[in-house]
Amino acid sequence: MKLFVKILIPVAVLLVAWLIARSIISSGPEPRTRPSFSAAQSVEAVTLKREDYQVRVLAQGTVRPARESALVPEVTGVIKTLSPNLVKGGFFTKGELLLAIDEQDYAIALAQAEAGYAQASAVLQEEKARAAQAVADWKSLGRKGKPSGLTAREPQLAAARASLAAAKASVQQARLDVARTQINAPYDGGVLEIDVDEGGFVSRGMTLGKIYSTGAAEVRLPLADRQLTYLTLPNPGENTDKPSVILRASIGGREQTWEGSLIRAEGVDATSQQLNVVALVENPFVVSADSTPLRVGQFVSAEIHGDLLQQVFVIPASSLREGGEVLLVDDENTLRKRAVTVAWTDDEFVAITEGLNDGDVLTLTTLSAVTDGTPVRATIDGVAPKNPRGGSAIAGSRSNRSESGGNTDDSQGSNGIGDDRAARMEKLKAMVDNGEALPDDVVKRVQARLDAGERVPPWLKAAVMKQ
Structure with missing residues (x-):
């Protein structure tokens, strides 16, 4: 019994202490939780304006001779x-x-042909003499008129002339064979x-x-159908300006370029359904101090100059998002998605005809998942946002845009309460003193400043922490 009492008393004391502690904790004030807001993300941005853009059609191909011959x-x-x-x-x-x-056999054949020609010439002379004698004998018999062809030995003369012509042809053939021993x-x-x-x-x-001629080289370039939209192909028989082509290749770690022109289109490949066009480069194999010669079989990249697009917006290809959208920075320094109409795109640039306005600020930084209204700290046209003590980093970013030539009106406040910062702060202080809730956009912006480590008035910080 005594042992049981000794064990029971400590257990009871511990139980009572636990109940008292639990009561104190449950009756105390709940700990304040700091609202969680994501800090404004830093992005690079640029102010857009319309400009003329030369379409660049990019392709690749292999250098081949424009003129090639077999050595036979x-x-x-x-x-x-x-x-x-x-x-x-x-x-x-x-x-x-x-x-x-070795021309010896052909030289002998030539000598034989020349001898045959001399012999045929002598035979013809003999036949001419015989024919003349036959006609004289016929007339000595007192006959009048013209002797017959047989009497005048015309068949023999014709045969002799034919033999001479054949001998002459043999000489010409023999001489030609001798000349052909040299290529x-x-x-x-x-x-x-x-x-x-x-x-x-x-x-x-x-x-x-x-063998091949070094006077010119060709490069066959396969083009997809979409690449032909703003490319004027040369028509056969028309003496029109041909699109210029810039060929590029890396030789010895240095990029080399060659200029050429688009001369013709060969036809559509049955397998790939791509149109093969041909670029011509004049004197590509000439070695000079200013250029490196092309090599047959060399792989090159080609840039074909297409049509000129007038008054379009040109942006980096990386700034065009899926679904044909771009990210803009609005006057509140928040992100806004904008659908655009694309006229042309390649590996580097995109030309846009509709959906943008002069003065729009385009985000250049690649962002994965964003929503409209996401706050950012934008470096616009290379000018970083200003962060004056106690000031708004977000408002400072927009002022940079104005200083760098943007269309932002400095009279617009970043939180919509007033134009003058002192007046805005007075109104915010009055709202806090009256126990009024601060606007959500103000809370978000102040929280962004806190997350960025900026100084905020204590009364404003306390008010945000309560909400």
């Missing part, structure tokens, strides 16, 4: 001479000897492929390699 011999034989420039990647000049085939460059150019060497045997009509 017209005679058969062993290669006697091969130009040192006749290697893959080599360059040559017009008229340069590229290769020579000279038809133009200034380079070597794409070569599959022969000195001492090799080649046959008539055998492809030895491929």
Whole structure:
């Protein structure tokens, strides 16, 4: 029994203490909770104005020769001479000897043809003499009139003349074959492929390699249908201005550019349904101090100059949101979504025709999920918002826009209570003294200043904390 009493007394004391503590806690005032507001987010913004915009159609393609030829011999034989420039990647000049085939057999054939021609010429002379003698003999017999063709040996004369003509043709063919043992460059150019060497045997009509002219290069550029909206393609047979093209490529870590023009459209690819257009670059392989030569097979990016769009708003492509909307900063330094009409877009810029006005402030900062009315601290046209002691950071941002040429009216207050800051503060103080609730927008703005670590009058801070 005594043991039970010893245990019961401490337990009872603890129970009574717990009940007293619980009563004190439950009867005390509830702790004040600070209203939670998100701090104003800092964004970069720019003031918009209309301007003319040159449409840029972007594409990619591979450099190819504008003129290409197969290297094919017209005679058969062993290669006697091969130009040192006749290697893959080599360059040559017009008229340069590229290769020579052993001409001995063809020189012999030429000598034989010339001998045959001399023999046929002698035969013709003999036949002419015989014909003249036959006519004289016919007349010596006292016959009058004109002798017959057989008497005058006209068939023999015709045969002799034909033999002479054939012999002459043989000489011409033999001379041509001798000339064809040498292959000279038809133009200034380079070597794409070569599959022969000195001492090799080649046959008539055998492809030895491929060469190309260095006078011009082409780039085939595939374009989607939407890219043709503001692009005027050259029409065959019309001598009109052709759209200019800028080609770009990185060589040795440096960007190089070449200028060209759009010369024709080839047709629609059956697989991709894209239209292939061709850009031409003059003298692209010339090496100079100011330019780097293009290379056949080189991959390049192309910028085609399209039509000129007049009086449009040009914004970065990253500022166009899904659904064709942009984010603007209004006069209260809050975000507002605005639907726009897009005339043209590429990887860098968007041209807008409707939905914006001169003086609108566009947010350049990429924001994921925002709603209308979200407060921001906007750096407009590179001018950061001002934060005077005790002043409103939000109002300061809008004043920056006015100082940088914007259309904001400084007479507009940031909280709608009054134009003069002192007057606004007096009205807010009167509302607090009378126990009136502060407007929600004022509470939100003051809370944003508190979250940003700015100084706020103690009475205003206390009033916001109570709401």
